[in-house]
Amino acid sequence: MAKNAKQRTDIQIAICGSAGDGTIAAGDILKQAMAKAGYNVIAFDVYPPEIRGFGKCIARARITSEQVYSLKSESDCLVSLDDSHAIPHVPEVCKYGTVIYEDTPMSEMAEGTHISSHLASAQLPYGVAFREISERVTSSARSRNIVAVGYLAGLYDMPAEIFHQVIGRKFSGKPKELTDSVLSAFDAGFQTGAETFRLHFDRIGASRSKSKQSDLVMMSGNAATVRGCLDAGIDTFFGYPITPATTIMEMLAREMPKRGARLLQTEDEISAIAATLGAGYAGARAATATSGPGLALMSEMMGLGAMAELPAVAFVSQRGGPSTGMPTKTEQSDLNLAVFGVAGDGQRIILAPTNVEGCYKCAGKAFEMAEKYQTPVIVLLDLYLSNRYEAVELPVENPFSENCSKPVKKKPGKTKYSRFKLTSDGISPRAIPGDEDCMHTVTGLEHNEQGRPNDQPEIHQIMSAKRHEKLLTAVKHPGITISKRFGDKGKVDVGILGWGSTFGEILEAMIEARKEGIRCSAMKVVMLSPLPLGPIHAFMDDCGEVLVPELNYEAQFAALVTGATGRPVHRLNRVTGTPMRVREILAEIRRLAGQTEMIAAE
Amino acid sequence: MMNIHQPVYLEDKLEEVESSGKLAYRSQTLPTWCPGCGYFSIVEGVSKAMTDLGLNQKDTVCVSGIGCASRFPFFMNTFGFHSLHGRALPVATGIKVANDDLTVIVVGGDGDAFAIGGAHIPHAARRNIDITYILFDNGVYGLTKGQTSPTSIVGFKTTTTPYLNVDQPLNPLMMLLSYGASWVAQAYAGEPHHLTEMIEAAVAHRGFSYLHVLSPCVTFDKTSMTYKNLGMTVRPLPGDHDTSDFAAAMAAAQNTDLPQLGVYFAKERPTLADGLNEIAARAEATV
Numbered sequence: 001m002a003k004n005a006k007q008r009t010d011i012q013i014a015i016c017g018s019a020g021d022g023t024i025a026a027g028d029i030l031k032q033a034m035a036k037a038g039y040n041v042i043a044f045d046v047y048p049p050e051i052r053g054f055g056k057c058i059a060r061a062r063i064t065s066e067q068v069y070s071l072k073s074e075s076d077c078l079v080s081l082d083d084s085h086a087i088p089h090v091p092e093v094c095k096y097g098t099v100i101y102e103d104t105p106m107s108e109m110a111e112g113t114h115i116s117s118h119l120a121s122a123q124l125p126y127g128v129a130f131r132e133i134s135e136r137v138t139s140s141a142r143s144r145n146i147v148a149v150g151y152l153a154g155l156y157d158m159p160a161e162i163f164h165q166v167i168g169r170k171f172s173g174k175p176k177e178l179t180d181s182v183l184s185a186f187d188a189g190f191q192t193g194a195e196t197f198r199l200h201f202d203r204i205g206a207s208r209s210k211s212k213q214s215d216l217v218m219m220s221g222n223a224a225t226v227r228g229c230l231d232a233g234i235d236t237f238f239g240y241p242i243t244p245a246t247t248i249m250e251m252l253a254r255e256m257p258k259r260g261a262r263l264l265q266t267e268d269e270i271s272a273i274a275a276t277l278g279a280g281y282a283g284a285r286a287a288t289a290t291s292g293p294g295l296a297l298m299s300e301m302m303g304l305g306a307m308a309e310l311p312a313v314a315f316v317s318q319r320g321g322p323s324t325g326m327p328t329k330t331e332q333s334d335l336n337l338a339v340f341g342v343a344g345d346g347q348r349i350i351l352a353p354t355n356v357e358g359c360y361k362c363a364g365k366a367f368e369m370a371e372k373y374q375t376p377v378i379v380l381l382d383l384y385l386s387n388r389y390e391a392v393e394l395p396v397e398n399p400f401s402e403n404c405s406k407p408v409k410k411k412p413g414k415t416k417y418s419r420f421k422l423t424s425d426g427i428s429p430r431a432i433p434g435d436e437d438c439m440h441t442v443t444g445l446e447h448n449e450q451g452r453p454n455d456q457p458e459i460h461q462i463m464s465a466k467r468h469e470k471l472l473t474a475v476k477h478p479g480i481t482i483s484k485r486f487g488d489k490g491k492v493d494v495g496i497l498g499w500g501s502t503f504g505e506i507l508e509a510m511i512e513a514r515k516e517g518i519r520c521s522a523m524k525v526v527m528l529s530p531l532p533l534g535p536i537h538a539f540m541d542d543c544g545e546v547l548v549p550e551l552n553y554e555a556q557f558a559a560l561v562t563g564a565t566g567r568p569v570h571r572l573n574r575v576t577g578t579p580m581r582v583r584e585i586l587a588e589i590r591r592l593a594g595q596t597e598m599i600a601a602e
Numbered sequence: 603m604m605n606i607h608q609p610v611y612l613e614d615k616l617e618e619v620e621s622s623g624k625l626a627y628r629s630q631t632l633p634t635w636c637p638g639c640g641y642f643s644i645v646e647g648v649s650k651a652m653t654d655l656g657l658n659q660k661d662t663v664c665v666s667g668i669g670c671a672s673r674f675p676f677f678m679n680t681f682g683f684h685s686l687h688g689r690a691l692p693v694a695t696g697i698k699v700a701n702d703d704l705t706v707i708v709v710g711g712d713g714d715a716f717a718i719g720g721a722h723i724p725h726a727a728r729r730n731i732d733i734t735y736i737l738f739d740n741g742v743y744g745l746t747k748g749q750t751s752p753t754s755i756v757g758f759k760t761t762t763t764p765y766l767n768v769d770q771p772l773n774p775l776m777m778l779l780s781y782g783a784s785w786v787a788q789a790y791a792g793e794p795h796h797l798t799e800m801i802e803a804a805v806a807h808r809g810f811s812y813l814h815v816l817s818p819c820v821t822f823d824k825t826s827m828t829y830k831n832l833g834m835t836v837r838p839l840p841g842d843h844d845t846s847d848f849a850a851a852m853a854a855a856q857n858t859d860l861p862q863l864g865v866y867f868a869k870e871r872p873t874l875a876d877g878l879n880e881i882a883a884r885a886e887a888t889v
């Protein structure tokens with residue numbers, strides 16, 4: 001590695017196979033090892049909804065020395081563990097990129113079924129006898145995937161020692177013979193790779209600069225969410241399994257009881273959110289996690305939370321919809337449901353992190369906000385964010401505040417406690433069961449300051465205003481980025497407004513466009529309700545054209561922003577179940593930049 | 603025991619009520635039920651039970667769904683959670699998981715429980731959450747003005763079954779027994795003293811206690827579960843009924859023509875909180 005220490009690293013590797021080939025496991029070893037070796041890694045796996053069968057799995061990892069924000073549209077290397085699945089991905093390999101495939105001789109093969117016949121002339125073929133090597137050193141073909149990882153590591157001059165450590169940890173607790181056999185498969189692959197003649201090759205370059213190496217951990221968006229919950233002191237969690245949110249509950253189920261916190265798998269999502277509200281009412285930091293179909297079931301309860309002014313946190317990881325849709329494919333199409341899905345005027349706070357570190361921040365801050373503003377808070381994730389891995393730096397000091405609830409100031413001899421007292425900021429002092437002299441009943445019926453049912457016209461008007469106005473201060477909540485602008489300052493030709501996981505691709509496209517000399521900047525909006533209208537207006541004022549790329553068909557965020565600001569935006573929508581391509585966004589930026597120029601020339 | 607041949611003087615009665623301490627559990631809000639509705643006995647029964655058990659208002663939460671019966675928390679001077687139609691049990695579950703020291707009393711109607719909320723009952727029962735569920739069965743939807751309910755009898759005419767209700771009614775007692783409820787009993791709103799006794803025993807039981815209360819809706823049911831009909835048919839469970847005998851409880855619960863009042867089944871077993879504590883102990887041991 002020393003010989004090209006100055007060379008920056010930016011390679012993306014895709015491993016493709018069918019379920020059962022160990023594709024995801026191979027990708028996992030690769031990304032863990034490279035993160036451990038000090039590289040920035042962004043990784044995202046795509047897998048089929050069926051547990052068994054022969055569905056397609058792809059593990060992609062982008063390994064870099066610099067800060068990057070998303071996967072690239074093109075991979076530098078494709079490893080095929082199953083040609084029928086990998087062939088459609090050959091065009092994804094860049095010019096002079098490599099395609100590594102199984103080359104163990106087969107008895108018979110129909111024409112066109114071998115991947116080698118699909119390569120473009122500028123793609124470099126590396127046929128390796130994975131199966132044969134695996135059988136030779138482990139007397140079974142099952143370690144093909146490990147041989148492939150070893151080959152990759154050898155070919156790219158990656159540090160074998162670190163792979164050994166990662167494999168050792170992954171197989172800790174398993175019989176020693178198994179670990180040894182896996183390690184020997186890796187070594188055999190590594191040796192083959194290292195000895196391969198390389199005509200033109202990007203060996204792996206430098207890792208990230210030393211100063212930035214401390215305290216970086218590889219984690220998925222869901223794992224970061226879990227860390228945020230734990231650091232914020234989550235007391236109770238109630239959930240019902242659903243992809244891609246399940247792993248949040250699974251990780252919490254392991255961690256929460258160790259801290260004396262309580263987790264319960266409920267009978268459905270309605271009970272999950274009902275119990276979350278019940279626990280919040282009783283003073284706990286309570287959360288649930290689900291996906292779009294679960295959020296649909298929760299909407300009546302979300303309205304109760306808004307009306308009864310109760311804290312609750314719901315993590316909602318979106319997947320392809322509507323209905324059961326595409327459970328293992330990503331999409332950003334539950335925005336409308338999150339923002340508007342409620343009977344009546346039931347506004348609540350919606351946060352949408354844009355990267356793995358943001359998941360941590362939003363998760364913890366959601367508990368603060370739920371308590372402070374006495375409302376349900378939805379944290380909108382999506383499959384691409386939940387499952388993607390990034391190397392993140394978590395703060396050394398716990399950044400989350402403990403109890404943020406407005407306390408009841410005891411004034412002995414004074415009038416009875418009013419749970420829904422009208423105050424200047426709309427937030428009423430909140431008592432919980434067990435508090436002396438503060439008995440009250442909360443209800444989903446419209447009520448007066450004491451909480452008694454009341455449907456007088458002036459009461460509904462005043463209380464509706466109270467419930468909405470108290471949320472307005474949330475856009476200034478301390479310690480969290482509500483919105484942020486990147487790129488060129490001042491007037492720009494094209495501004496890109498984004499939310500959620502797609503913002504990584506937006507940033508990459510914006511950076512590319514600036515390199516091409518287009519004046520542009522990008523703004524991420526993390527709080528989707530209430531919207532930070534001040535910064536959005538200011539941004540739009542600066543932009544000749546505004547582009548909103550998002551992974552849904554109905555342009556939900558574009559419509560939300562247009563509705564709130566009264567200004568038109570350009571929409572860019574894809575529902576392919578995959579992250580948006582940087583080059584598609586870039587093409588749109590170029591088009592819009594050209595358009596402005598033309599108008600200017602006229 | 604009051605002698606019915608003796609005259610009852612209002613002053614004496616007032617003094618008795620005031621000195622009983624029950625009123626401390628009542629809120630300033632007067633019940634909004636129709637005069638004669640069986641539900642008045644809930645407020646009376648729960649206040650009396652709380653007085654006798656010496657419960658503290660600040661440590662008690664009354665939870666309900668939506669319906670006439672579910673208005674109950676507003677009439678109590680305790681903490682209260684008037685939730686959504688059918689969702690009282692999961693809300694109560696959350697409260698209890700968050701703070702096991704609270705006494706949680708859940709009240710609801712038959713539609714709230716067995717129609718829209720039917721999915722929650724088995725789980726509250728099997729988990730043995732330490733709450734009391736007082737179910738007021740009037741065989742009709744009261745709050746929405748008289749539609750058929752899952753406990754309406756076949757042939758019952760309502761606004762949504764103007765010719766005839768053809769759906770077989772559920773048997774709540776058998777359901778709750780088979781769901782694993784650790785305490786199951788039946789009472790009748792027309793026998794308020796027995797009802798109060800049952801409420802007290804239900805609250806005292808450690809675990810999920812289910813009290814089924816037959817309660818006439820005087821406004822929307824003139825033919826079926828009326829005071830007259832129920833008064834003629836209800837009777838106490840036989841004196842030798844063994845509350846630890848599950849089969850005997852199931853057999854007694856089958857007799858819906860002549861509903862029997864009393865404790866059908868009672869069994870001590872670990873509560874949800876016990877289970878969660880054990881999970882925590884095991885998890886902590888791994889750290």
Ligand SMILES: Cc1ncc(C[n+]2csc(CCOP(=O)(O)OP(=O)(O)O)c2C)c(N)n1
Pocket residue numbers: 668669670671672687710711712713714715740742743744745746751
């Ligand atoms: C989701 C929802 N669906 C329907 C209703 C309307 N609703 C209110 S109470 C009720 C039924 C009441 O009957 P029951 O639960 O037996 O209670 P009762 O009024 O007889 O005490 C219905 C259908 C509602 N509030 N919410």
Ligand code: SF4
Pocket residue numbers: 634635636638639640641670671740744745818819820821822
């Ligand atoms: S409608 Fe029926 S159940 Fe409702 S309060 Fe009146 S009598 Fe009672």
